[in-house]
């Protein structure tokens with residue numbers, strides 16, 4: 001028989017000693033109440049705290065750390081359909097400080113969802129980058145978790161009745177009677193984008209060879225990383241900043257993902273409508289950014305029944321553009337509750353770009369070839385993190401279009417258009433408040 005000592009030596013050094021951290025409150029009771037009257041009793045892990053939220057499910061098998069730090073999950077109680085969550089722990093959420101990073105390894109600095117619900121939280125974890133357990137990370141972030149509940153039953157309910165308001169009650173709160181329906185807090189009544197967006201403009205990779213402005217609705221770090229990796233200088237603006245006041249300094253505009261109901265972003269859509277009319281450079285939007293582009297184009301956004309959350313959503317391309325080929329199916333990462341209505345006819349100058357193969361919802365729109373514009377929006381996340389990289393080259397397409405625009409302008413003006421963006425009146429640009437660096 002192999003001795004425990006030999007067995008221990010067989011474990012690589014980086015994995016030793018990592019496998020025993022769990023929260024110290026795994027036997028505190030925890031319950032998930034749904035506004036529709038059902039309750040699921042289990043055990044608490046993470047922060048021993050009760051919260052309200054919107055209960056949603058994700059079918060992702062991996063990357064719980066990326067999902068939980070995605071600002072689009074703000075206000076939501078995230079139920080994982082994958083039974084075992086936490087098995088590879090949590091990495092140190094700091095990126096090396098040099099000139100090309102967004103300062104974090106995950107999607108933002110902190111956990112963004114309100115709570116997590118899992119069938120079976122891993123009490124042991126192992127990964128060469130892991131520094132702590134899911135339970136201890138949740139505890140530090142003040143985020144409660146529930147384990148030991150039937151997440152299949154919760155998911156079937158949410159599929160049938162739609163995304164439902166919920167309450168996570170922990171400790172002595174778990175033995176209280178369920179809340180009355182009118183007591184539930186609905187996060188979508190709040191402008192969550194305003195909470196998630198940067199408050200002041202800042203620039204990443206200022207010496208990049210193409211200048212892109214980003215309207216920040218609650219950006220995932222990998223979106224910024226994906227632009228910086230393609231050597232763009234990225235100036236991140238608050239979601240309601242009127243880009244029209246600074247647009248001449250930029251070669252392209254990007255609109256990010258973000259939490260909550262897109263109708264709270266009408267102000268941004270109205271500013272963007274003017275940009276469409278008066279500016280001909282490339283514009284690209286993802287998820288919330290795509291919904292804002294659609295609203296600016298005259299399409300309507302609606303609330304889906306249970307949304308799409310996971311890394312296995314197939315979308316069919318209806319048109320070719322850049323690296324995308326019409327007729328091809330791409331597997332995508334998604335996290336959304338709202339979508340653009342497929343209307344017939346589409347507004348003039350616009351066409352559907354992608355459609356979801358499961359539920360036929362609109363997955364992308366684009367300006368038509370004869371519109372003279374270069375505007376794309378996609379409901380899914382080409383930057384993945386985590387998820388398939390099938391559509392990652394859409395970032396290359398966008399940055400190259402911006403670059404081509406810049407070179408064209410240079411040829412036209414016969415001069416240098418490479419200078420750093422200048423601040424508009426009243427716009428205090430902060431140069432890289434976060435450390436920046438990017439792995440290749």
Ligand SMILES: NC(=O)CC[C@H](N)C(=O)O
Nearest residue numbers: 257258260287288337338
């Ligand atoms: N990931 C996102 O940008 C989500 C957009 C919007 N909050 C929705 O749920 O549809």
